[in-house]
Amino acid sequence: MLETRNIDFYYGSFHALKNIAMEMEDHTVTAFIGPSGCGKSTFLRLFNRMNDLIPNTRLTGECLIDGEDIYHKSVDVTNLRKRVGMVFQKPNPFPKSIFENVAYGLRVAGISDSRFVAARVEESLKGAALWDEVKDKLKKSAFELSGGQQQRLCIARALAISPSVILMDEPASALDPISTSKIEDLIHILKKDYTIVIVTHNMQQAARVSDKTGFFMLGELVEYNDTKKIFLSPEKEETQNYITGRFG
Amino acid sequence: MNSNLLKQNIAFGIFRALSLMVAGVLLWILGFIIYQGIGVISWEFLTTAPSGGMTSGGILPAIVGTLYLIAGSSIVAFPLGILSAIYTSEYAGNGHIVKFIRIMTNNLAGIPSIVFGLFGMSLFVNTLGFGDSILAGSLTLGMLALPLVIRTTEEALKAIPDTFRTGSLALGASKLQTIHRIILPMAFPNIITGLILSIGRISGETAPILFTVAAYFLPQLPHSIYDQVMALPYHLYVIAVSGTDLEATRPMAYGTALVLIVIVLVINVSASALRKKLQKYHA
Ligand SMILES: Nc1ncnc2c1ncn2[C@@H]1O[C@H](COP(=O)(O)OP(=O)(O)OP(=O)(O)O)[C@@H](O)[C@H]1O
Numbered sequence: 001m002l003e004t005r006n007i008d009f010y011y012g013s014f015h016a017l018k019n020i021a022m023e024m025e026d027h028t029v030t031a032f033i034g035p036s037g038c039g040k041s042t043f044l045r046l047f048n049r050m051n052d053l054i055p056n057t058r059l060t061g062e063c064l065i066d067g068e069d070i071y072h073k074s075v076d077v078t079n080l081r082k083r084v085g086m087v088f089q090k091p092n093p094f095p096k097s098i099f100e101n102v103a104y105g106l107r108v109a110g111i112s113d114s115r116f117v118a119a120r121v122e123e124s125l126k127g128a129a130l131w132d133e134v135k136d137k138l139k140k141s142a143f144e145l146s147g148g149q150q151q152r153l154c155i156a157r158a159l160a161i162s163p164s165v166i167l168m169d170e171p172a173s174a175l176d177p178i179s180t181s182k183i184e185d186l187i188h189i190l191k192k193d194y195t196i197v198i199v200t201h202n203m204q205q206a207a208r209v210s211d212k213t214g215f216f217m218l219g220e221l222v223e224y225n226d227t228k229k230i231f232l233s234p235e236k237e238e239t240q241n242y243i244t245g246r247f248g
Numbered sequence: 249m250n251s252n253l254l255k256q257n258i259a260f261g262i263f264r265a266l267s268l269m270v271a272g273v274l275l276w277i278l279g280f281i282i283y284q285g286i287g288v289i290s291w292e293f294l295t296t297a298p299s300g301g302m303t304s305g306g307i308l309p310a311i312v313g314t315l316y317l318i319a320g321s322s323i324v325a326f327p328l329g330i331l332s333a334i335y336t337s338e339y340a341g342n343g344h345i346v347k348f349i350r351i352m353t354n355n356l357a358g359i360p361s362i363v364f365g366l367f368g369m370s371l372f373v374n375t376l377g378f379g380d381s382i383l384a385g386s387l388t389l390g391m392l393a394l395p396l397v398i399r400t401t402e403e404a405l406k407a408i409p410d411t412f413r414t415g416s417l418a419l420g421a422s423k424l425q426t427i428h429r430i431i432l433p434m435a436f437p438n439i440i441t442g443l444i445l446s447i448g449r450i451s452g453e454t455a456p457i458l459f460t461v462a463a464y465f466l467p468q469l470p471h472s473i474y475d476q477v478m479a480l481p482y483h484l485y486v487i488a489v490s491g492t493d494l495e496a497t498r499p500m501a502y503g504t505a506l507v508l509i510v511i512v513l514v515i516n517v518s519a520s521a522l523r524k525k526l527q528k529y530h531a
């Protein structure tokens with residue numbers, strides 16, 4: 001379970017997240033929606049501590065995964081990131097072979113048993129619904145894949161290290177409609193085994209893939225509820241305006 | 249044709265003429281050296297020591313000396329330069345220390361090479377007691393090459409988009425693993441370009457080796473890094489301006505220049521081949 005309590009986040013003096021409290025159950029898909037610049041990505045990056053890489057930032061409040069404060073001194077960030085995978089907006093495969101892209105997380109974790117790695121790579125590619133398309137060219141450069149295939153490769157790459165949570169920051173925004181629907185189908189399947197948090201600008205997509213939806217505006221979590229509720233009868237007027245396209 | 253298009257065509261026409269001129273000048277220099285020098289190139293010229301008060305014989309000791317100095321200064325400058333560039337551009341952020349290091353390297357790059365020679369003589373030859381030696385010369389040349397290596401390596405690292413770093417870190421890789429497994433292999437082709445440039449620079453320098461290693465005339469080949477050597481640029485200078493019979497040795501000077509150019513060219517070409525090989529997976 002992901003949980004935040006009184007989260008405030010600052011870029012320098014800019015107050016990017018304001019007092020956010022939220023809970024996300026295991027094996028659910030949670031969508032974050034909201035106008036550009038409202039803090040969705042910033043909030044998402046809290047859970048794998050990618051914000052740590054940005055200089056001059058400050059965080060207060062608590063961010064827990066399965067009850068453990070992931071910002072506690074004793075937490076090894078690289079271990080945390082093995083438990084919390086991330087898929088980025090633009091596919092970013094490494095300049096390596098398809099196989100090595102998926103094996104990367106295992107290799108840096110020090111796993112060298114080649115039979116295990118090969119099995120895990122196959123399993124992950126199957127999990128990302130890419131296996132059939134690439135099984136005959138695992139040694140080819142990942143750059144030879146289409147954008148949609150590259151994005152599924154990045155998902156496979158994240159699956160290979162067996163995370164329990166997968167964060168997706170607009171994973172389909174750079175893709176064509178067919179690739180997008182493949183990713184959405186995939187999210188449905190992955191939900192069985194993973195807790196998924198997805199940022200999206202596409203209202204239909206949020207409605208299609210998620211169980212719960214959080215609407216952000218100006219660094220605040222305006223409304224957070226079952227996706228059905230958010231899209232059919234939101235409580236706040238801002239939410240209503242946003243999802244009907246009258247705003248943002 | 250509208251007037252904008254006409255202007256553009258004229259402008260580009262001029263640019264093209266100018267860049268062709270630059271290429272032409274280079275070709276001219278190269279052609280001139282080859283034309284003047286090719287006559288003296290022979291097996292004997294390449295494989296024997298100078299003789300007859302350096303009016304006859306070959307340039308073998310100078311070739312060997314220059315190769316040693318290229319290797320020696322590369323050993324000094326490459327690891328040091330690449331490592332410090334990795335530190336400043338991947339680890340150190342943008343604090344005062346990095347700014348200080350950057351200012352110092354930029355200033356180092358602006359120091360005339362004769363000053364390096366003087367400093368190398370004082371530090372390596374005298375204070376540290378290495379004497380006139382390959383060691384002292386390599387250290388001095390290495391220092392000279394260092395800013396260039398650092399700068400080009402930094403640029404090569406900066407050219408790698410951050411998405412590769414975040415992608416790797418997000419998979420639980422450490423910063424060091426990310427640099428070692430992703431960033432360096434990607435940056436390597438451009439780093440190599442920097443190394444080639446610095447080898448070009450090193451191999452042609454006379455001033456830094458003048459007081460630290462270069463021998464005026466030393467027919468035997470070196471046995472250790474504490475020996476002096478002859479070197480192509482200095483030998484070229486010697487037979488061009490201070491030989492016993494300048495007119496007679498002029499073709500030998502061109503021959504020496506030609507050999508120097510060919511050495512740099514061969515290193516260039518092999519490094520480019522390596523670069524191509526390393527670029528295998530790049531789009
Ligand atoms: N590295 C940074 N340094 C300073 N300010 C930043 C940084 N990243 C984001 N911000 C600011 O924080 C706010 C939230 O940014 P964030 O990227 O989280 O928004 P977002 O909701 O993901 O927007 P989008 O939908 O456009 O991706 C924005 O106002 C942005 O300008």
Ligand SMILES: [Mg+2]
Binds near residue numbers: 169199
């Ligand atoms: Mg965003």
